[in-house]
Amino acid sequence: MVQYQPPVRSLQPVLDIAPWLDGTNRQGVAREFDRICREIGFFYLVGHGIDTADMRGILHEAQRFFALPDEVKRSLAINASGRGYEPLAAQALDPDSPPDLKESWLCGTELAASHPYVMAALPNHGPNRWPEEALLPGFRAACERYRAQVHALSETLMSIFAIAADAAEDHFAPLFHEPMATLRLLHYPPQPGRVIANQIGCGAHTDWGCFTLLLQDETGGLEVQTAHGEWLLAEPLPGAFVVNLGDMMPVWTNGAYHSNAHRVRNRSPERHRYSVPFFQDLNYYSRIECLPAFRTPDGPPRFAPRTAGEHFELMFRKTREAALA
Numbered sequence: 001m002v003q004y005q006p007p008v009r010s011l012q013p014v015l016d017i018a019p020w021l022d023g024t025n026r027q028g029v030a031r032e033f034d035r036i037c038r039e040i041g042f043f044y045l046v047g048h049g050i051d052t053a054d055m056r057g058i059l060h061e062a063q064r065f066f067a068l069p070d071e072v073k074r075s076l077a078i079n080a081s082g083r084g085y086e087p088l089a090a091q092a093l094d095p096d097s098p099p100d101l102k103e104s105w106l107c108g109t110e111l112a113a114s115h116p117y118v119m120a121a122l123p124n125h126g127p128n129r130w131p132e133e134a135l136l137p138g139f140r141a142a143c144e145r146y147r148a149q150v151h152a153l154s155e156t157l158m159s160i161f162a163i164a165a166d167a168a169e170d171h172f173a174p175l176f177h178e179p180m181a182t183l184r185l186l187h188y189p190p191q192p193g194r195v196i197a198n199q200i201g202c203g204a205h206t207d208w209g210c211f212t213l214l215l216q217d218e219t220g221g222l223e224v225q226t227a228h229g230e231w232l233l234a235e236p237l238p239g240a241f242v243v244n245l246g247d248m249m250p251v252w253t254n255g256a257y258h259s260n261a262h263r264v265r266n267r268s269p270e271r272h273r274y275s276v277p278f279f280q281d282l283n284y285y286s287r288i289e290c291l292p293a294f295r296t297p298d299g300p301p302r303f304a305p306r307t308a309g310e311h312f313e314l315m316f317r318k319t320r321e322a323a324l325a
């Protein structure tokens with residue numbers, strides 16, 4: 001269990017990818033990306049081309065969703081493929097801490113029941129659990145539109161990473177065929193004064209995939225742990241995403257890039273916090289191992305190769321079982 005102590009310093013790095021998107025300085029963006037990721041696997045992303053109205057729009061959809069009556073939300077309970085609604089305290093992202101004070105709704109690529117991955121009951125593949133259109137008009141369209149935008153942005157980040165790793169820009173594309181990418185809406189109610197010792201909005205954890213593109217509202221409360229163990233506040237920066245690297249990145253880079261632990265505590269006594277992470281992950285069967293550019297001549301890679309699916313299943317089970325314990 002990580003004992004909660006509020007941080008004193010703030011997260012700093014900002015990556016501006018406008019010179020990548022307009023093609024004026026792709027090498028420069030890749031170099032800056034590499035420099036930041038070797039220091040900390042968390043940064044603010046600006047110049048990303050997604051309209052602030054769309055960013056505000058999806059946070060508004062999150063507010064609308066969580067304002068639905070409890071029985072409606074519970075009727076959309078998370079299914080075997082990991083899609084749908086989870087009430088407060090359904091997950092313990094730090095398995096040694098009390099369950100998280102957040103409610104959440106997850107959706108991913110819509111796959112038909114006849115799809116081979118769904119037939120094989122692979123976790124995180126299958127139909128989504130949308131609320132009735134009449135209950136929340138426009139919600140589904142807004143989520144699908146936003147998911148497509150952040151998905152495209154996550155592909156840009158993979159291309160930047162490929163150039164930073166001395167590979168071809170589309171090097172990773174084959175690993176992302178039918179990816180396990182997931183969009184999550186989150187709601188953290190104001191944290192009551194008295195909760196179980198060390199219970200916070202979202203316990204300390206790392207993310208399990210490649211990149212997470214996180215959109216947070218102005219409430220604040222996200223905290224990031226550096227490789228040296230210090231906790232930093234990742235304060236909301238208007239118009240920016242917070243990007244963090246997931247567990248696949250240290251495997252690819254032999255630990256040169258970090259997958260930092262992070263957590264959330266809504267410290268406001270009256271404000272509700274909403275956030276919308278998009279977890280970019282690979283195809284279930286994609287195998288990850290140390291990239292040639294990051295191999296050291298004097299020893300084996302520090303992390304065992306694994307498939308994205310193996311890692312996802314392990315982490316999914318660990319964090320949900322802990323909440324039931």
Ligand SMILES: O=C(O)CCC(=O)C(=O)O
Pocket residue numbers: 184186202207214216222262263264275276277
């Ligand atoms: O709500 C946030 O700011 C972060 C959420 C998060 O870290 C997660 O869902 O993995």
Ligand SMILES: [Fe+2]
Pocket residue numbers: 205206207212262
């Ligand atoms: Fe996370």
